[in-house]
Amino acid sequence: MGEKKSNIESSIVNYLLKEDKRAISLIYSNYSDSLYGIISRIVPDKEIASEVLQDTFVKIWKNSSKYDVTKGKLFTWMAQIARNSAIDTLRSGKYNKGAKTDSIPDFVYNSVELSNTISLEDSGLRKQIDSLDTKYKEVINLLYFMGHSQSEAAKKLNLPLGTVKTRVRSAILELRKSLGNEVYYIPMLLFITTLIADLA
Template sequence: MSTQPKLSEQEIIALLLKRDEKGFNYLYDNYAGAIYGIITKVVHLKEYADEIIQDVFVKIWKNIGQFDAEKGRLYTWMINLARNTAIDYIRSRGYQNEQKNQTIPEFVNDSEQYATVTNVDHIGMKNVLSQLKGEWRELIELAYFKGYTQQEIAERLDIPIGTIKTRTRNALIELKRLLKDYR
């Protein structure tokens, strides 16, 4: 059990802005599991997720000055950064070429090797998401946990893109309200 004192979001941000490693270490110790979980929802393979999480924390360290508390919470900013980094990674030419070079038996026979166990719910996100309407929850899960674009969601659900955009916006507004109540 950690004896590390609990830091507020403002204290963490202040430490990171001062380039204090204490802030970075606290951030990693307390948020790496959740961020890793988001990454593995998009990437699925542990070896890639391990590489991406390093990239994400480097981006957080280098780009903390771009964080705007007026637009949202630090956790939300980090999760979006992780999700976008993972999506960029799987869309990269190198990743796509590597996937083409994989033989099918590797994935079929060794599926246990590639399995990842993720527990991102220690922050209670499933509980918060369960309060959303079913159609909104599905959109959030597809977009933020599975890495689908709005166009891909529209095609998958056979719903017009405009409807997807409207529902996603409404879902995010409601999620924001729920998260404010959750604090």
């Protein structure tokens, strides 16, 4: 799974380099729902969220030459574009339905309702992440989905900055652990399968 994923990633990067529009189709089929998930957490209005997703894709296309493989993974870069586009929209007049421009919707760190509308794909992964402690989730959601700095998050959550820092690291270590389980489990399974196939 990991290998397949990185294959997709490298072909997307190749297409982007050659300005081949197949890159967009590939990104759309592989990452649009993850990106839309991030955007929807910042901009809950479906119509506006779709516009932000369109913007995000246009920006990915136009700025593809700025993406540098050595500085990080493709998804990190795209997620950043999506997040920034969503926050920009939120702060611009577009999303000014009575709410204060700098206010953050509560569902960001309290998003039970949104979780239910999430696509059921990767339900195994979802279960692993759902088991993440709430105190970790709220920190990650504020930083990752809202693009807050750690001190902003500390203020929002009424926690000392040091605590936020430790929680961020612990939360991601926790995520890596559950991810690790999944990743090591698959090659093992493959190995056993080939072994059985060889025997048969």
